Amino acid sequence: MSEVSGASRTAVHFGAGNIGRGFVGLLLHNAGYRLVFADVAAPLIDAINATPSYTVHEVGEGGVDHVVDGYVGVNSATNEAELVDRIADADIVTTAVGPNILKFVAPAIARGIAARPAAAGPLAVMACENAINATDILEASVRAAASEEGLDDDAVDARAVFANTAVDRIVPAQAPGQGIDVRVEPYFEWAIEQGPFGDDAPEIPGVTWVDSLGPYIERKLFTVNTGHASSAYFGRRAGAEKISDALALPEVHAKVEAVLAETKALLVAKYGFAPEQQQAYVEKILGRFANPELPDTVERVGRAPLRKLSRHERFVGPAAELAERGMPADALLEAMGAALAFDVPDDEEAMRLQAMLGGDSTDAALAEELTGLAPGHPLHDAVVTVVKEARAAQPV
Numbered sequence: 001m002s003e004v005s006g007a008s009r010t011a012v013h014f015g016a017g018n019i020g021r022g023f024v025g026l027l028l029h030n031a032g033y034r035l036v037f038a039d040v041a042a043p044l045i046d047a048i049n050a051t052p053s054y055t056v057h058e059v060g061e062g063g064v065d066h067v068v069d070g071y072v073g074v075n076s077a078t079n080e081a082e083l084v085d086r087i088a089d090a091d092i093v094t095t096a097v098g099p100n101i102l103k104f105v106a107p108a109i110a111r112g113i114a115a116r117p118a119a120a121g122p123l124a125v126m127a128c129e130n131a132i133n134a135t136d137i138l139e140a141s142v143r144a145a146a147s148e149e150g151l152d153d154d155a156v157d158a159r160a161v162f163a164n165t166a167v168d169r170i171v172p173a174q175a176p177g178q179g180i181d182v183r184v185e186p187y188f189e190w191a192i193e194q195g196p197f198g199d200d201a202p203e204i205p206g207v208t209w210v211d212s213l214g215p216y217i218e219r220k221l222f223t224v225n226t227g228h229a230s231s232a233y234f235g236r237r238a239g240a241e242k243i244s245d246a247l248a249l250p251e252v253h254a255k256v257e258a259v260l261a262e263t264k265a266l267l268v269a270k271y272g273f274a275p276e277q278q279q280a281y282v283e284k285i286l287g288r289f290a291n292p293e294l295p296d297t298v299e300r301v302g303r304a305p306l307r308k309l310s311r312h313e314r315f316v317g318p319a320a321e322l323a324e325r326g327m328p329a330d331a332l333l334e335a336m337g338a339a340l341a342f343d344v345p346d347d348e349e350a351m352r353l354q355a356m357l358g359g360d361s362t363d364a365a366l367a368e369e370l371t372g373l374a375p376g377h378p379l380h381d382a383v384v385t386v387v388k389e390a391r392a393a394q395p396v
């Protein structure tokens with residue numbers, strides 16, 4: 001463990017995994033924060049506390065190394081009392097645990113807020129997850145837990161500020177044997193909404209402060225993550241293991257381009273992005289996926305297919321809006337079909353998905369269960385067809 005004694009500000013970060021160590025932790029460290037990594041993985045917390053510094057290796061063109069020190073790890077499953085004390089004293093709380101885990105970290109944040117000394121300034125709370133308005137989801141759970149601690153909404157407002165963010169940096173699963181070092185791509189973007197902070201936003205070099213996060217997060221999720229997931233699902237079906245190998249297959253590349261042409265049409269129509277600017281963004285992203293030095297796999301990028309196929313996520317979100325506008329979504333539907341074939345044994349959601357496909361519910365009921373699209377929605381019938389085809393293709 002190696003806490004920086006001189007640092008006067010502290011950030012507690014939930015989730016000491018890939019993006020936690022390789023991006024959010026790095027930027028907060030560079031901003032001069034003493035870091036507290038909170039995680040439920042005991043071996044990871046032990047390794048963090050046994051290692052005085054770690055290196056973030058940027059791989060690919062222009063990549064450099066960054067050393068992070070001045071941190072401590074807290075096991076949030078077994079040591080809530082220390083965690084609550086740390087949050088009570090902190091300036092910032094961030095998360096990168098996965099959108100479905102936010103409800104589990106909320107109670108400790110609420111208790112930390114409740115234990116804050118009256119004179120402490122408000123705690124900045126920012127979820128850094130791939131989900132639209134993830135901080136709003138976290139905030140709702142924190143407020144519910146805070147009310148159990150006797151804090152009403154006014155008391156929470158006096159002690160905490162919640163801001164939505166969009167984070168973009170590809171951080172693959174890390175190879176065993178490299179300790180807590182992390183390999184990442186050189187590119188990054190961390191957009192945070194300015195409004196909740198007024199003139200008192202925390203100073204974090206590298207952050208892009210924005211007035212309205214909606215266009216940023218949708219552009220990121222429906223371009224980077226839609227394209228990434230499409231590469232994973234089409235790539236896996238074509239036998240590729242790495243994302244860069246998947247994109248090197250001309251038929252996969254063409255399918256991913258077709259998907260991104262559809263989301264581009266939506267983003268241009270919805271937010272008025274200049275078509276040539278969005279195209280440049282798409283091409284930059286395809287170049288990032290193709291980075292051969294990034295050991296990123298179709299299994300990591302395709303992980304949790306039930307989450308990725310859900311109503312407001314990277315496939316159904318844009319496809320539903322396209323259909324509502326009378327615009328085509330055929331390539332997105334094809335990608336959803338490829339997602340339904342994702343049957344990685346170690347992926348709990350993939351196994352649940354395969355069991356659902358093999359189950360007794362009708363195609364229409366299963367389509368609605370998976371995507372949240374009710375009969376009558378302009379995309380519903382096409383999704384039922386995709387489900388029917390996926391069932392027919394399931395191995396017997």
Ligand SMILES: NC(=O)c1ccc[n+]([C@@H]2O[C@H](COP(=O)([O-])OP(=O)(O)OC[C@H]3O[C@@H](n4cnc5c(N)ncnc54)[C@H](O)[C@@H]3O)[C@@H](O)[C@H]2O)c1
Binds near residue numbers: 017019020096104
């Ligand atoms: N890796 C990327 O390229 C990337 C980029 C942008 C955003 N994200 C988003 O960041 C989030 C994390 O992704 P990741 O790739 O770092 O995953 P990861 O699996 O590497 O890290 C998640 C960490 O959260 C920990 N965790 C799980 N439950 C917890 C709990 N209740 N309390 C505290 N810690 C808990 C896990 O032990 C793990 O260490 C996801 O929402 C992901 O979409 C990832």
Ligand SMILES: O=P(O)(O)OC[C@@H](O)[C@@H](O)[C@H](O)[C@H](O)CO
Binds near residue numbers: 229
């Ligand atoms: O983290 P997920 O499972 O939502 O999505 C997998 C990848 O697409 C994702 O982690 C990207 O690498 C990241 O969003 C890039 O900014």
